[in-house]
Amino acid sequence: MVTRILLAATLCLMPAFAAAQPDTGSERDIAAIHHLIEQYAKAVDTVDLNLLSQIWSHSPEVSFIYPLGEEHGFDAIEQHVFQNVMGGMFSARNLETRGVEIHINGNAGWSEFHWTFHATMRKDGLAITTHGVETQVYRKESGNWRLVHVHYSEEHSAP
Numbered sequence: 241m242v243t244r245i246l247l248a249a250t251l252c253l254m255p256a257f258a259a260a261q262p263d264t265g266s267e268r269d270i271a272a273i274h275h276l277i278e279q280y281a282k283a284v285d286t287v288d289l290n291l292l293s294q295i296w297s298h299s300p301e302v303s304f305i306y307p308l309g310e311e312h313g314f315d316a317i318e319q320h321v322f323q324n325v326m327g328g329m330f331s332a333r334n335l336e337t338r339g340v341e342i343h344i345n346g347n348a349g350w351s352e353f354h355w356t357f358h359a360t361m362r363k364d365g366l367a368i369t370t371h372g373v374e375t376q377v378y379r380k381e382s383g384n385w386r387l388v389h390v391h392y393s394e395e396h397s398a399p
Contacts (some may be wrong), residue, residue: 243398266344272385273342273378274350280376280387284335284357292318297379297386305391332360337374345373346382362394 243297276295283292296314304311311317326333340353349383357370374392378385 243273269344269349269376269380273344275350276378276385276387277337277340277351277353277376281335281337283322284326286324286332287333289322289356292322295387297388299381299388302388304389307392307394329362330359331362331365334358339387349376349378349385349397350381351376354395 279291279295283290283295292315296317298314300313302312302314302317304317306321308325309320311320328339334357336356336358337353338355340351341399342351343349348380352375354373355371359368359370360366363366372392372394374390376387377389379388
C-alpha cells in the first residue's frame with residue numbers, strides 16, 4: 241500500500257518538476273542557432289543584405305547595441321550597422337567566433353560568444369584587428385529561428 245502511495249505521489253509530482261525545468265532545446269534547435277551565427281558572420285564578412293534579411297526578424301522591437309550606439313528596427317540595423325559601418329568603413333571584413341554557448345527556453349534562445357574581427361579600413365587601407373564578446377537573442381517565428389537582438393562590446397586585450 242505504501243509503495244502504491246509513493247508511486248502515485250511520484251507520478252503526480254513528475255509533470256510539475258518537468259514543467260519547472262528550463263527547456264534546454266533540441267539538438268535541432270541548437271544546430272539551427274549555430275547555423276544562424278555562421279550566417280550572421282557571413283553577412284558581416286560580405287555585407288550581404290539579402291542574407292541579413294533572412295537572419296533577422298522584421299518585427300519592430302529588434303535591436304542592436306554596439307560601441308557606436310543603438311539601433312532599433314530592422315531597417316535601421318541594415319542601414320546603420322551593415323551598410324554604413326560594415327560596408328562604409330571597411331573594404332574587407334572577417335568575423336571569427338569562438339566559445340559559442342547556446343541556450344534555449346521554449347521559443348526563445350540566446351547565445352554568448354567571443355569574436356575576433358579582422359578588417360581593412362576603407363579610407364586608408366589600414367588593417368585592424370579587434371576582439372570582443374557578444375550576446376545574441378533569438379525567437380522562433382513560424383518554426384524558424386530569427387535574430388531579435390545583438391549586444392556586443394569590444395575587449396581591449398585578447399582573452
